[in-house]
Amino acid sequence: MSIRLLPPTLVNRIAAGEVIERPAAAVKELVENAIDAGAGRIDVVLAEGGQALIGVTDDGGGMSPDEMMLAVERHATSKLPGDDLLRIDFLGFRGEALPSIGSVARLTLTSRPRGADSAWSLTVEGGAKGKPLPAAHPCGTRVEVRDLFYATPARLKFLKAARTELAHAVDVIERLAMAHPAIAFTLSDGGRKVVDLAAKRGEPVAARLARVAAVVGRDFEANALALDAERDGVRLTGWAGLPTYNRATAAGQYLFVNGRPVRDRLVVGAVRGAYMDVLARDRHPVVALFLELSPDEVDVNVHPAKAEVRFRDSGGVRGLIVGAIRHALAGAGHRTSSTVATAALGALGSGASGGAFHYSPPRPSPPLLRMGAAAQAPFGLAEAIPGMDLPPAAPMLDVPSETDTVESYPLGAARGQLHDTYIVSQTATGLVIVDQHAAHERLVFERMRQALAEGGAARQGLLLPEVVDLGEAAAGRIADRAAELATLGLVVEPFGAGAVVVREVPALLGDADVQGLVRDLADELAEWGEATALEDRLLEICATMACHGSVRAGRRLNLAEMNALLRRMEATPLSGQCNHGRPTHVTLHLSDIEKLFGRR
Secondary structure, three states: OOOOOOOHHHHHHHHHHHHOOOHHHHHHHHHHHHHHOOEEEEEEEEEEEHHHEEEEEOOOOOHHHHHHHHHOOOOOOOOOOOOOOOOOOOOOOOOHHHHHHHHHHHEEEEEEEOOOOOOOEEEEEOOOEOOHHHHHHHEEEEEEEEEEOOOOOHHHHHOOOOOHHHHHHHHHHHHHHHHHHEEEEEEOOOOOOEEEEEOOOOOOHHHHHHHHHHHHOOOOOOEEEEEEEEOOEEEEEEEEEEOEEOOOOHHHEEEEEEEEEOOOOHHHHHHHHHHHOOOOOOEEEEEEEEOOHHHHHOOOOOOOOOOOOEEEEEHHHHHHHHHHHHHHHHHHHOOOOHEEEEEHHHHHOOOOOOOOOOOOOOOOOHHHHHHHHEEEHHHOOOOOOOOOOOOOOOOOOOOOOOOOOHHOOOOOEEEOOOOOOEEEEEEOOOOEEEEEHHHHHHHHHHHHHHHHHHHHEEEEEEEEEEEEEOOHHHHHHHOOHHHHHHHHHOEEEOOOOEEEEEEEEHHHHHOOOHHHHHHHHHHHHHOOOOOOOOHHHHHHHHHHHHHOOOOOOOOOOHHHHHHHHEEEEEOOOOOEEOOOOOOOOOEEEEEHHHHHHHOO
16 A cells, blocks of 8 residues: 555644534634734624534734635644744644634635725635635624534534533633633624623733633632742732632633643642642632743643643742642631632521531541640640540630620630530621631641641651662652652662662651652652652641541530630631631621521
8 A cells, every 4th residue: 555645635624633623622713813813802603502603703903815815724824923833922823723624614704904995705615715705894804614514524423412512612712711801702602692701901910800700700709819929930820719619620720821721730730739738629629820931931832722731840830839829828817718608698598408518537547646636735625535645735825805805806706605516706797607626627737737847757767678669760850859858758768770768758657658659759750840749648647637636526615715716717827628628617797697587
């Protein structure tokens, strides 16, 4: 069988299979072209989820007849003026979208450049290109795509229901709109407007927040923490939702690199790591993160759909995201999301029971229980666990006296305890209900984490040092980070070619799988440039110890103990939620309580 060149039409259809996988992908490419053309308004119309019609109209720069003829040729673009793939300043750059769409559908371009007297129209059907004809159209461009995939019927079998395809297109428009708040966007299904986002003017940060809130929801602004951090020429801005403002899926995570929406696994992993100890494993934070860096430092030419990117310094980018989010969360102190109170009021009104948070942590070994109980003793709330010699409780500090007013403290003054589990506190504007176990668990965990950061992890020597064969490259990465790992309690040394020897491990790990741990660390160093598995594992153990060493539900507290817990919460970062993501307290304003009784 001889080798031959494939026909151009077939080549375009192969390219279309990579670039245009569903109607939403065509919408994305066409809207990105409109943004690159300098549009101030973009209107999209879909019929039958985009299979029958996709129409994209913009008021951008427009195209002349000659430019239109070039635009439907493969790899013809205006977005690489210097032919430099290392500096890409536009959303599109490959010149594949229009010819790919034209090879599998009926494509009509109608465009009028700014300052031109008339418009022109060009049609491409199944790869067959017509000639430009005079047309009537205002300045800008309209692209109509009809009968998508009619030339490749096999692809039609993989399309979902029209409603599902429309939802994917909505997601595409909303993500692009969040990155470009100065542009107005609309999306219609032919009968109604599904998306209608007016252009946001004024100060850039405020405009972007208004656009994000318009997409995510009106309560996002009240429950999000502003981010603005920079490291080694990489700037991160945006907003991170409070841990108690979360979703069941990761659909509420909006990630952008130089104005380009991405679904990059490095960024997703960094977000997950930042919320690791403040969110349940089956819940996901709501974030809108905008990374800005030199085009030389990021490769967007990784995937045909341009949804993935590759950073030159991936470890630095990950560290910036994790550090900025954790710093913002720590600064939030005891805040919980406003949706917690709304849900509580809704449950009271409907008589609903149960909640979104369910967690049953494994019970640790007695030595870990003893350590956990000892760690919370300084709060004066040491749990009495049979068979354990606990240190004496430290004296109470900063306990409000009877003459203190409720206005003196954000979480108010304790007034009583319900069912030996919930502390009721009165504030100047309402009341606070505190889950004593969840709150104390966070206080204990933060104390453990602080001790781990300040004093390092205690080590225990191995009776028989363990040799781990990794290969030369992996062993070299571990050896280069030996000093960093030692601060976490893991002492390793090179051991011949392609191996390391482990002499000491963190005491918290107990009888750990040393081989598996070292291999995980080597894999992380290769992929991210950072070794987080060891620290994550230590923090997970601390979280379990804190859970079992904290005051339990059913433990009766006196008024001084209740107030001490409230004061510690006010002074402790992240005390608005426990280690598993459950809220530690619910704030009910007096106006909300009055509504329950019909007084408002």
